[in-house]
Amino acid sequence: MKKIVTLIIILGAFTSMAQTGNKNADALFDKMWYVEAGKGYENAIKKGDTSRMTLERAGDSYYFNTQMQEANKWYAQLVAEYPNEVSPKYLFRYAQTLEGIQNYPLAKKWMKKFAEQGTNDTRAKHFLQSDVTIDDLLALEPQFTLQNLSINSVYSDFAPMYYMDRLIYATATDSSYFHTRKYGWNNQPFLNLHIGRINPVQTDVTFLEKFSKDINTKYHEACVAFSPDEKTIYFTRNNYEGKLKKDGNGVNHLKLYSATAEEKDGKIKWGDIKELPFNSDNYSVGQPAVSKDGTKLYFVSDMPGTIGETDIFVVDILEDGNYGQPKNLGETINTTGREMFPYVTDRALYFATDGYLGLGGLDVFETIITDGVFQKPINLGAPLNSSMDDFAYIVNEETNKGFVCSNRKSGKGDDDIYSFERTPIVCKQVIKGTVSEELTDERIAGATVVLYDDNGVEKDRAVTKMNGEYIFSTVIGCSTGYFVEAAKQGYKTTNKSVITGSTTGETVVPLGISHELIVKENGLLKIKIGIIYFDLDNSYIRNDATIELNKVVLLMNEYPDMVIKIESHTDSRGRDEYNLQLSDRRAKATRDYIISQGITPERIESAIGYGETQLINGCSNGVPCTAVQHEMNRRSEFIILKM
Structure with a gap:
């Protein structure tokens, strides 16, 4: 190339x-x-x-x-x-x-x-x-069938773009046959734009005529894009205003121009040719692509702010015909190498680059657009890509037919244009993962995991194994949004949104669920049960208290390594010393009951009453408070020291 x-x-x-x-x-x-x-x-x-x-x-x-x-x-x-x-x-x-x-x-x-x-x-x-290795790229399942076009010559033929039902392309073929001006870079004629007729089955293109005398000059013109109504053209040309303009180092850069279609005598003329405002004599701008809604112009440049040799930029096309500020697409797309030839559809950005691992030279990559965000670029593999330069990919995604350029050795000369038909590989994803206790990271067996689509329709369900792992049997699409929900009796239900991967494989979704009885307060893990009630001036465990304490027993049986300490507190009513002694008796009575239900004594590190020394509000001695406010201080706490 x-x-x-x-x-x-x-x-x-x-x-x-x-x-x-x-x-x-x-x-x-x-x-x-x-x-x-x-x-x-x-x-x-x-x-x-x-x-x-x-x-x-x-x-x-x-x-x-x-x-x-x-x-x-x-x-x-x-x-x-x-x-x-x-x-x-x-x-x-x-x-x-x-x-x-x-x-x-x-x-x-x-x-x-x-x-x-x-x-x-x-x-x-x-x-x-x-x-990803070179071997992985070589092993990719082929998606494309290619055909060399009859319009190709021994010189450069490239940069195709759809226009009406025809194809605009750049060629170094000198069609005058009388005087061939050659460019010193590669000893080939300069580039001009031609129009070709696309055959109905789009397997070949035949030459019709040169595109426009208004746009073609004696120097380079190539790489065009059109507004959705095809009344505006954007094209790349040498920095040329009657003569070539060069920067301080003697370099003639490329610029982007626009022109407007005018119909005269039944023919389209292109007038009002003007430079785009972000051109410069000191750097190159070219290779335009227009979004399908006509609001954004993508282009390639080495302007200040470029990450590598050339980057892809985007600029807003404003309603009044002006432009916003060009923005670099960033490191998701651009590298320190060459990113070139953008082409954008509603679902994807296609571009050529040597900055990602490829098969040689420039390779064509596809970047899925999800909610306006570019996903990781994917190499489209052979035979679309080859050991040489492959670039300038355009496609009709409804028919999966399009054109691409390459200078592979099987071509007619230098850069050739190829038609292609894509048979997309059915991209398949399997969702799997683990369910763990959110606070302890302990794997949870027997949890039910349900897969829902974006509309809330259940697609599949699974039950976690002993190691907390799950996998859905339903194979689903790539780059698609889903919800995964995990639930188990005694635990709080949780869900997570996920977008499946963009290539065939697995999407791993770890889920954390919290036990209903375990909470985190002030940095401490605690067992949260209902209030333990005692009779007035008594530490005897009542029947209604056993219902709550049995929850502690069940939880400690579920977590056999759990070690706790028990703290009992009173409100400020009554004498301080009496409250301290009463709460301590209640704490130890609570401990004794739990041990009586089969929990070994060493799993309860301590059982201490603190009376009214650790109030959780301002209801201390002499402070008027309601019964509800006092009740907040009357509590038993089960603090988890080890799980």
């Missing part, structure tokens, strides 16, 4: 003030005439110049033109001769060229090496392959 795909990268990043000593090759390289520069560096190497810079630039001259076999040759020599001096950037490029020649076992090794050394590079976590 050798045209605007690479041009949109920050062009100055490929040049360097450092020189190899090969003046002619350096001059060509600095002008980004990589075809001729590569030949110059090869001649220098043949004459004995195998310096690190010369090997780097020899590899770069081919790498930037996606000639992976040749680039790999010089990068391999670079890492062999300078094993301790090669920067992570060149480890990454070397691994990319290994993928490009389909040497995946060796690519896997060098990607890990890059990930280990490129710790400041956001791509490192993806290329470490701790979660």
